[in-house]
Amino acid sequence: MKDEFSFIASITPKKTVQRSLLKGIGDDAAVYRSLAGMDEVVCVDTVVENIHFRRSTSSPYFIGRKALASNLSDLAAMGAQPSFYLVSIVVPATWTEDEIKAIFAGMASLASEYDVDLIGGDTVSTSADALVLTVTVIGRVEQMRALYRGNAKPGDVIFLTGAVGASAAGLKLLQEKGQNGAFSKEELDLVRAHQDPQPHVQQGRLLAKSGFRIATNDISDGVASEAHEIAEASRVLLILEEEALPLHDGMASFSKEERLHMALYGGEDYVIMGTVAINDVESLKNTFAENELPFFTIGRVEAGEPGVLLKRGDRMQKIKKEGYNHFRSR
Ligand code: ADP
Ligand code: MG
Numbered sequence: 406m407k408d409e410f411s412f413i414a415s416i417t418p419k420k421t422v423q424r425s426l427l428k429g430i431g432d433d434a435a436v437y438r439s440l441a442g443m444d445e446v447v448c449v450d451t452v453v454e455n456i457h458f459r460r461s462t463s464s465p466y467f468i469g470r471k472a473l474a475s476n477l478s479d480l481a482a483m484g485a486q487p488s489f490y491l492v493s494i495v496v497p498a499t500w501t502e503d504e505i506k507a508i509f510a511g512m513a514s515l516a517s518e519y520d521v522d523l524i525g526g527d528t529v530s531t532s533a534d535a536l537v538l539t540v541t542v543i544g545r546v547e548q549m550r551a552l553y554r555g556n557a558k559p560g561d562v563i564f565l566t567g568a569v570g571a572s573a574a575g576l577k578l579l580q581e582k583g584q585n586g587a588f589s590k591e592e593l594d595l596v597r598a599h600q601d602p603q604p605h606v607q608q609g610r611l612l613a614k615s616g617f618r619i620a621t622n623d624i625s626d627g628v629a630s631e632a633h634e635i636a637e638a639s640r641v642l643l644i645l646e647e648e649a650l651p652l653h654d655g656m657a658s659f660s661k662e663e664r665l666h667m668a669l670y671g672g673e674d675y676v677i678m679g680t681v682a683i684n685d686v687e688s689l690k691n692t693f694a695e696n697e698l699p700f701f702t703i704g705r706v707e708a709g710e711p712g713v714l715l716k717r718g719d720r721m722q723k724i725k726k727e728g729y730n731h732f733r734s735r
Contacts, residue, residue, distance in 0.1 A: 406502050409528055416509040421522040423488050435524035437489060443545040446485040450476050454497075454535040462579040465504045467600040468538070469511025475625060476542040477519060477604035478675040482623035484552040484613025485544030487519055487606060492526035495537035508538065519606055550613045552679070556620035557639035561680035561706040564689075566608040567699055569628055570664060571653035573671025575599030591655035598653065602675040609677060611692055621679040627672035630728030632713045635680065642709035643680075645724070647717045651701040669715075670727050680706050 406412055417430045428436040439445060450472070452458055458468050473490060480487045492512065496505055516523060521542070531537075575595035578588065588596055605623070612619050620639055622631040628650070632643045647665065656664050681689055686702065693700035704716070713724040 406496060406505065406528070406530060412502065412505070412528060415506060416513075416523070418513065418523050421524075422520050423522045425488070426522055426524060429522060429524040430526075435489070435491070437524070437543075440545060442548055444548050444551060446480055446483050446544045446546055446551060447541065448476060448479045449539060449541040450479070451537060451539040453537050456535075462576065462584060463600050464584070465507035466511035466514075469508035470515045470601055472508075472538050472540050473512045473515045473542075474602050474604045474675060475673075476540045477515070477521070477606055478602075478623040478625065480542055480544040481604050481606045481609030482552065482621045482677055483544070483546060484550055484609050484621070485546040486610060487521045487542055487544040489522050489524045489543040490516065491524060491541040493528075493539040493541075494526070495529050495531045495533075497531055497534055497536055499534065500536055512540070519604070546613055550616070552609070552613055552619050552621040554620055554622050554635050554638035556618050557635050557641050557643075557680040557706050558618070558682070559641055559706055559708040560683055561620070562683050562686045562702050563632075563643060563645065563678070563680050563704040563706060564686070565624075565628075565651060565676055565678050565701045565703055566605050566693075567674065567676030568651040568653045569624060569674045569676060570656055570668035570671050571595050571598035572602060572673040572675075573599075573667035574653065574656050574659060574664075576671075577667075591657070594655045595653065599673065602673060604675055605677045607696070608693070608698055611696065611698070612677070612679060612689075615685070615689060615692060617681055617685040617689065619679050619681045621677050624674040624676050624678055625672055626728035627670045628678065629669040629713060629724045630672070630726055631678050632724070633726040635678070636711040636713055639680075639706075640711050642707045642711065643704060643713045644707060644721075645704040645713065645715050647715055649701065649703040651699070651703070669724065672728050
């Protein structure tokens with residue numbers, strides 16, 4: 406990168422949309438006004454080249470979109486409306502300035518879809534080989550309405566706001582055929598699901614506004630791992646039904662076992678998994694239907710030792726807390 410100042414100028418948004426923003430990029434720090442009746446929600450995520458993404462399976466533009474999407478998905482799982490994001494980027498000499506700009510263009514495109522403003526960040530170069538991208542997002546949720554993992558209770562129904570497994574299937578196709586491989590229409594859907602996931606922000610907002618007691622988690626590491634996190638935080642047993650797991654239509658060419666494995670352990674689908682009292686399920690289903698959004702019930706919560714079981718026909722199988730865990734997979 407030749408000139409950090411001209412680079413920052415080039416990625417500074419020409420206009421911002423959040424009215425509570427008082428000072429965005431261009432000073433020592435950003436300033437925004439808090440809103441009456443709202444709680445602030447914040448999280449940060451880092452992706453590292455060759456661990457979380459590869460240039461062989463995605464383009465800089467989609468690497469940027471996905472880095473922001475995974476953060477917006479975390480806010481969605483809290484029931485929050487996203488408002489701002491900040492980006493810290495550590496750039497190796499092997500990346501051109503145009504490629505870095507494409508990462509920011511990708512983030513900006515997703516940001517405009519969700520009305521979030523880029524309000525700051527940091528830009529540094531490194532002699533290391535891997536690009537490191539850290540995105541911080543800030544959102545808001547009505548006071549007392551944030552959705553927590555520890556909210557599940559015995560008797561609850563478990564639900565998903567979208568199909569699972571598509572991202573893992575898409576990654577497998579990309580690894581086999583490369584980015585410019587010949588993909589059928591169904592395969593291309595899976596590839597897109599991997600490269601360009603859609604965070605379920607609207608779905609999270611509907612859940613928070615329902616006012617029901619709901620436990621949530623977004624599917625970043627896979628259904629198995631996320632279900633375990635709800636089970637542990639809530640001290641309950643989750644029972645998932647194999648037949649009820651919603652799989653992407655495009656996965657028909659994979660074997661039944663492969664599809665199940667991708668759904669449970671694949672991750673990066675960025676849909677929301679949740680639990681809600683059985684008496685509130687119909688109402689929630691209707692709300693989603695009115696908004697033309699899918700809503701799948703996939704199991705139930707019982708009292709017991711915290712854990713996750715999969716019901717396959719009339720057999721019960723213990724599901725391990727496996728998934729895309731970076732400390733274990735290397
Ligand atoms: P300082 O030295 O005061 O930290 P910088 O030169 O690092 O200032 O940054 C100047 C402005 O540009 C700040 O508002 C900062 O938040 C913003 N900025 C720097 N890098 C990025 C980036 N990668 N993405 C977004 N904003 C950035
Ligand atoms: Mg700085």
